[in-house]
Amino acid sequence: MRKMFDSFNEQIKNEFYSAYMYLSMSAYFSDTGLPGFASWMRVQAKEEVTHATKMYDFVLARGARITLKAIDTPPSTWQNPLAVMEAALKHEQFVTKSINDMTDLAIKEKDHASRNFLVWFVDEQVEEEQSFGDIVNALKLIKNEGQGLLILDRELGARTFVDETQTAAD
Numbered sequence: 001m002r003k004m005f006d007s008f009n010e011q012i013k014n015e016f017y018s019a020y021m022y023l024s025m026s027a028y029f030s031d032t033g034l035p036g037f038a039s040w041m042r043v044q045a046k047e048e049v050t051h052a053t054k055m056y057d058f059v060l061a062r063g064a065r066i067t068l069k070a071i072d073t074p075p076s077t078w079q080n081p082l083a084v085m086e087a088a089l090k091h092e093q094f095v096t097k098s099i100n101d102m103t104d105l106a107i108k109e110k111d112h113a114s115r116n117f118l119v120w121f122v123d124e125q126v127e128e129e130q131s132f133g134d135i136v137n138a139l140k141l142i143k144n145e146g147q148g149l150l151i152l153d154r155e156l157g158a159r160t161f162v163d164e165t166q167t168a169a170d
């Protein structure tokens with residue numbers, strides 16, 4: 001079981017890193033005069049913290065140890081809005097792979113509790129990749145500029161924070 005909980009501790013770090021990077025992206029959008037994108041990214045950062053704490057609570061519930069790790073410095077500047085969203089999508093794909101690897105490990109170790117717990121994250125990653133992917137596609141369509149960018153900014157600004165880890169069955 002040791003390996004399983006090492007991977008949870010590692011993933012808690014990855015989720016906090018996601019929050020940290022999305023906060024950095026939010027700051028970039030604030031700087032570039034896109035308050036809707038900035039607000040969307042702040043909501044996203046909050047969501048990532050709930051992912052980290054959901055895992056944290058699970059590790060404790062299983063009687064295993066939490067060992068928090070150092071969080072890397074995220075990038076602070078990008079070429080344009082599309083480059084930001086492409087980097088975010090790429091990061092989500094990395095997180096998906098990591099969750100999938102954890103699921104493989106849970107199956108290998110016959111750790112049914114971890115396997116079941118991770119189902120929520122497997123589903124969540126489908127949504128994550130889709131929402132970032134949709135924004136990447138929209139930005140490509142409007143070529144990163146003009147009125148389209150302002151409309152998209154307004155649309156993204158409407159997103160509000162919902163703690164999905166609390167609305168789930170637990």
Ligand SMILES: [Fe+2]
Pocket residue numbers: 015018047048051095
């Ligand atoms: Fe996450």
Ligand SMILES: [Fe+2]
Pocket residue numbers: 018048092095128
């Ligand atoms: Fe995410």
